[in-house]
Amino acid sequence: ETGVTQTPRHLVMGMTNKKSLKCEQHLGHNAMYWYKQSAKKPLELMFVYSLEERVENNSVPSRFSPECPNSSHLFLHLHTLQPEDSALYLCASSQTGQGSYEQYFGPGTRLTVT
C-alpha cells in the first residue's frame, strides 16, 4: 500500500462510451499526476496538478479530460476513446517545494478500448 488508491482497477469500454477514472491520495501531498503506460514504452506524463491547478498538459488529446476538485482527489474523464488508448493509467502524488519530489503511485487502472 502506497497511500494512493485508484478505481476501477480494470475497465473495458467501447469507443462511444464515457467513463471516469478516480484517484485518491492519503499522504497529504499537494501535487498529483496522471501517467499512461503502454507495453514497451516509457511512462508518459499526461497531466500534473498542484494545489488543484493544472500545471502541465503534455499535448494529450481532448478525449482525455482531467479534473482535480481538491488536493486529495484526481479524476480522468474519458470519452470517444480509440483502441490505441488501451493501456495502464497510473496516478501518482508528490510534495512540491524543497526535497526530492519522489512520486508515490497508485496500482493503476488497466483500460481496454474495444
Add this chain to the structure above:
Amino acid sequence: GQNIDQPTEMTATEGAIVQINCTYQTSGFNGLFWYQQHAGEAPTFLSYNVLDGLEEKGRFSSFLSRSKGYSYPLLKELQMKDSASYLCTMNSGGYQKVTFGIGTKLQVIP
C-alpha cells in the same frame, strides 16, 4: 531535447551484484531518480541523486555523474524478489519536469 538510454533487459544470478547503466541528455538537470516496478504493479521509489558520487542504502546503492550524464543503481546480494523493471528517471526542473526511461527488466536466476 531530453533522452534517456538504458538496456531493456538484463539477467543476473542470485547472490551476485548487478549494475544497471543509464545515460541521459537534457538541457536542464536537477537530479536522477530510480524506481522499481514489479510486473503488474506500480513503480516504487528507490533513490534520488543530486550530487555526484555513490549513495548507499543497505543492499542498494545509486551512483551519479552529472558531467558524464550517467547513473546506475548497484544491487548487492541479489534475491529472487529483485526481479523487476528498474526505471531511470530524470528531473529536469521542478516537481513537474520528470521524464521516465523505458526501464531495464532484470531477471534474477538461481
